[in-house]
Amino acid sequence: GDGRVDPTALTAAYCREAKQNGARFLEGVNVKQAVSRTNAVTGVDTDQGQIRCEVVVNCAGMWARDIGLKNNVDIPLYAVEHFYALTESLKDVYPDMPTFRDPDGLIYGREEVGGLLVGCFDHDALPVRLSELPAPFEFALLNENWDQFMPYMEQAIHRIPTLADCGIRTLVNGPESFTPDAEAHLDEAPELKNYFVLAGLSSSGVTRSGGMGGVLARWIVEGDPGLDLSRYSLKRFGPEHNREDYLRRRVRDMPSAHFG
């Protein structure tokens, strides 16, 4: 079924729980790569020195691939522009109304601050080259791109004609990383012991955060995830799938695969 959650509140809740259980958060520290000896992780190199550790998790979102390459770990994923529009307030829209999705139109939506949030999983998505983003980029967004989103807004108007006369507050365009099969990566790197990867969430990172984070924690602490995770294995791809030219072509089709 459908559910909704405030991602900021959810993240804050995870942090609070983690701190209560002894975790420390170091913000503004740039990880360069893992440090290893005899093919096992012994630490991470950062712009503020080395941190010794027995286990590292590369969960660096769309940056995970580049960080992996520093240790010859292949993490095939690539960011694409990903959108939703927020409308002005609409009559008859209420917070606990059901979400809707139209798999033919590749759109979905729900209430958001009195208006509608209308998002799409577009055909021929637009790859984003990380080196072309302004730095630092965390918490930032891309420019509105109505050329790419308009066909999906038209689909939404077709389903909900009142949208034609409704103002748009903003068109959110954030880069989101997709893998070559739009499934997440959740695995220990075959190339390096104790180097775990949780990345390439392919537009389900909020939904899957609790489950995948929990399974990964169990794997690290107990030595066994307790579930068959082969669907998310890094071994489902070869080195050829981590080439940039392949990824840029492949991910164009991945958002629209969301609706099957």
Ligand SMILES: Cc1cc2nc3c(=O)[nH]c(=O)nc-3n(C[C@H](O)[C@H](O)[C@H](O)COP(=O)(O)OP(=O)(O)OC[C@H]3O[C@@H](n4cnc5c(N)ncnc54)[C@H](O)[C@@H]3O)c2cc1C
């Ligand atoms: C428009 C849009 C709509 C979406 N809608 C949904 C939705 O409805 N439901 C859903 O589940 N998901 C949705 N998503 C996707 C979701 O937001 C992502 O899947 C999720 O945020 C990914 O989380 P992450 O932790 O893997 O990566 P990120 O949130 O990108 O976090 C990666 C972190 O790693 C840090 N980092 C990177 N490199 C380094 C480094 N070298 N050193 C130190 N730190 C580093 C970054 O600063 C960042 O904080 C949407 C995304 C977009 C763009």
